[in-house]
Amino acid sequence: MSAPLRVLYVVGNFTTGGAERHLIELWRRLDRGAFAVTIACFRREGGFLAEAESLGWPIVDLSVGRRIYDLRGMAALARLVRLALGLRPDVVHGYLFGPNLFAALAGRLAGVPVVAVAKRNVDAFETPRQSAVERLAHRLATHVTAVSEAAADSAVALGVSRARVTVIPNGVDAARFADGAPAERARLELGADGSPLVGSVGCLAARKDYGTLLEALARLAGRGTAFRAALVGDGVERAALEARAEALGLTPRVRFLGERADVERLLPGMDLFVLSSREEGIPNALLEAMAAARPCVATAVGGTPEVLRDGETGWLVPPGDPAALAEALAEALARPEEARRRGEAARRAVREGMSLEAMARGHEEFYRRAVAERDRRGERRGRAGRR
Numbered sequence: 001m002s003a004p005l006r007v008l009y010v011v012g013n014f015t016t017g018g019a020e021r022h023l024i025e026l027w028r029r030l031d032r033g034a035f036a037v038t039i040a041c042f043r044r045e046g047g048f049l050a051e052a053e054s055l056g057w058p059i060v061d062l063s064v065g066r067r068i069y070d071l072r073g074m075a076a077l078a079r080l081v082r083l084a085l086g087l088r089p090d091v092v093h094g095y096l097f098g099p100n101l102f103a104a105l106a107g108r109l110a111g112v113p114v115v116a117v118a119k120r121n122v123d124a125f126e127t128p129r130q131s132a133v134e135r136l137a138h139r140l141a142t143h144v145t146a147v148s149e150a151a152a153d154s155a156v157a158l159g160v161s162r163a164r165v166t167v168i169p170n171g172v173d174a175a176r177f178a179d180g181a182p183a184e185r186a187r188l189e190l191g192a193d194g195s196p197l198v199g200s201v202g203c204l205a206a207r208k209d210y211g212t213l214l215e216a217l218a219r220l221a222g223r224g225t226a227f228r229a230a231l232v233g234d235g236v237e238r239a240a241l242e243a244r245a246e247a248l249g250l251t252p253r254v255r256f257l258g259e260r261a262d263v264e265r266l267l268p269g270m271d272l273f274v275l276s277s278r279e280e281g282i283p284n285a286l287l288e289a290m291a292a293a294r295p296c297v298a299t300a301v302g303g304t305p306e307v308l309r310d311g312e313t314g315w316l317v318p319p320g321d322p323a324a325l326a327e328a329l330a331e332a333l334a335r336p337e338e339a340r341r342r343g344e345a346a347r348r349a350v351r352e353g354m355s356l357e358a359m360a361r362g363h364e365e366f367y368r369r370a371v372a373e374r375d376r377r378g379e380r381r382g383r384a385g386r387r
Helices: 018-029 049-054 071-087 097-109 128-140 149-157 183-190 210-223 238-247 263-269 284-291 322-334 336-353 356-386
Strands: 005-011 035-041 059-061 091-094 114-119 143-146 165-167 197-201 228-232 254-258 272-275 296-299 315-317
Touching: 005 018, 005 071, 005 097, 005 356, 018 049, 018 284, 018 356, 035 071, 071 097, 091 097, 091 356, 097 114, 097 128, 114 128, 114 149, 114 356, 143 149, 143 356, 149 165, 183 197, 183 263, 197 210, 197 263, 197 284, 210 228, 210 238, 210 322, 228 263, 238 254, 263 284, 272 284, 272 322, 284 296, 284 336, 296 322, 296 336, 315 322, 322 336
Parallel strands: 005 035, 005 091, 035 059, 091 114, 114 143, 143 165, 197 228, 197 272, 228 254, 272 296, 296 315
Antiparallel strands: none
């Protein structure tokens, strides 16, 4: 038997976010006979930390501070280079902004054969400095993995040749959202009072555009539509969003639940799931809601239209348009049978085409192919040198 391929992942932390859930599920499903994983993290913290530790892969804390450009960040990068030199991985794979940069720099400095960065969004909210850093990381990398065709296009826009980009769509564990979850208990926790419950899951950040969702909910309230809403997640915009909800008179109707690690338990309590983002690669939260057969209303951005079909598996609306979002929400609430039909169709679509097993096999195939390609190039260079 050949030796396992050694893969060094570089991640930020283990907060309860979509990228982190994706990684946990990937690490859980990689073939342990064919792959040996080491995880280097910026900080050993977050709601998914215990779950990550339970998988048994080594986790190395790089002790990065809240900034990556200071002396502490440089010291952490040096630790990562030393780790890569000692492990001699076949692949180093970064995830998200800072880890992508560290993976690209350390991988190149340590001579790792395959240096990959993950492209999970479409860059609508990066500052000029962030865009420059992201461009550097993607150009240093030998390969880019993208979660959707839209994300792949954004990698090409950063100067990466399309031949270096591999699309591996996100997957979802449909079994986590099987029938039988205690919906009524979840509804009570979410704040339902007998009215339809509109829910959303995601970080409270600008790219998720919860301000537009609040404006849409205010329009529903102005029409006299009965509903309650629950926003699951946390982030830098929470205080501003809570203030906006109060200004719009929504405080009695809208609950901010903060970060939760039990989304699969809460989703069955939602009559309608909504995502008001201005950018997405492929949103894990949407896939989970689809797997739970929740009727979904989402903005047609990034990779979202690649998985949610307007009129078939949900409702798609333009981003940043409270009126259009309110109309779609009103239609879904007014047509519960049609909403249920689309929710069930969404669940079938996820089960048939967006499994975690397919996502994990896609990564395995990518690693094997990328390493084999680098080995072949090395052999050709060796033969050329001997001649």
